[in-house]
Amino acid sequence: MVGPRPGLRRDTQETRDRLLVAFGELLAESGPTFGLPELARRGGVATATAYRHFETIHDAHHEFLLQLTDRLTDRLTGRLQSVPPTWTPRRRFDAACERWAEQAADWGPAAVHIRSWRGFLERVHLGDEPTGALYAALEPIVRDLIDQGELPDQDVEYAVLVWITMFDERVIVDLRESKGWPVQRLARVLGRSVLSALGGTPT
Structure with a gap:
């Protein structure tokens, strides 16, 4: 089952969850035409933060x-x-x-x-x-x-x-x-x- 990742701090997990919500919003609006920088902007975090959670946009696809x-x-x-x-x-x-x-x-x-x-x-x-x-x-x-x-x-x-x-x-x-x-x-x-x-x- 997919859930909170063991070892992640609460604020880190909340950021990851927020990025996945943003991923769903972008996907519904425009399909899979965006990258991690756009995901970071929608999620309200720095691009570097998004890359710490997902190495590529395909990793975000998979987890979503x-x-x-x-x-x-x-x-x-x-x-x-x-x-x-x-x-x-x-x-x-x-x-x-x-x-x-x-x-x-x-x-x-x-x-x-x-x-x-x-x-x-x-x-x-x-x-x-x-x-x-x-x-x-x-x-x-x-x-x-x-x-x-x-x-x-x-x-x-x-x-x-x-x-x-x-x-x-x-x-x-x-x-x-x-x-x-x-x-x-x-x-x-x-x-x-x-x-x-x-x-x-x-x-």
């Missing part, structure tokens, strides 16, 4: 992507831990979809500009920690849907990949900006599309 994945996983896990144990697998799936859409609507305008060149399952198999944590949050929901007959028996990795693909932040941002859909509608429609694609019967 890890932070987004980590945040999504935390929000999904927290939401699922808060639901009553009596909830059906379908209600847990719907709750996860809504929380996912909320998060993607928030950071999607920045995230659409940065993509890993590796596939999702490839990163899981390679042991990428944030991607593996996200998979671990989604996989039990899919298994429960299969066990309860909401989905036919199938390859669980494939099913999670379809879910990930359908909730791509580019899709969510496009529907928000082009169609004006609220988060609840995004979650409902995309969730039903996931179930349909996997052979389920949306209700």
Whole structure:
């Protein structure tokens, strides 16, 4: 999980966090067209300070992507831990979809500009920690849907990949900006599309 770095002083960590916030703002505004000097200016620090945190702008790209994945996983896990144990697998799936859409609507305008060149399952198999944590949050929901007959028996990795693909932040941002859909509608429609694609019967 991406979080405060061990050994960093509090003020140093706060500066790093501020630079990552600035990175997201610049990315959403203009895409990946800026360098560390521009990042430093937006973050309100000296250029030398930015270079102490990130050797290159690509290092900032990488850490920002890890932070987004980590945040999504935390929000999904927290939401699922808060639901009553009596909830059906379908209600847990719907709750996860809504929380996912909320998060993607928030950071999607920045995230659409940065993509890993590796596939999702490839990163899981390679042991990428944030991607593996996200998979671990989604996989039990899919298994429960299969066990309860909401989905036919199938390859669980494939099913999670379809879910990930359908909730791509580019899709969510496009529907928000082009169609004006609220988060609840995004979650409902995309969730039903996931179930349909996997052979389920949306209700």
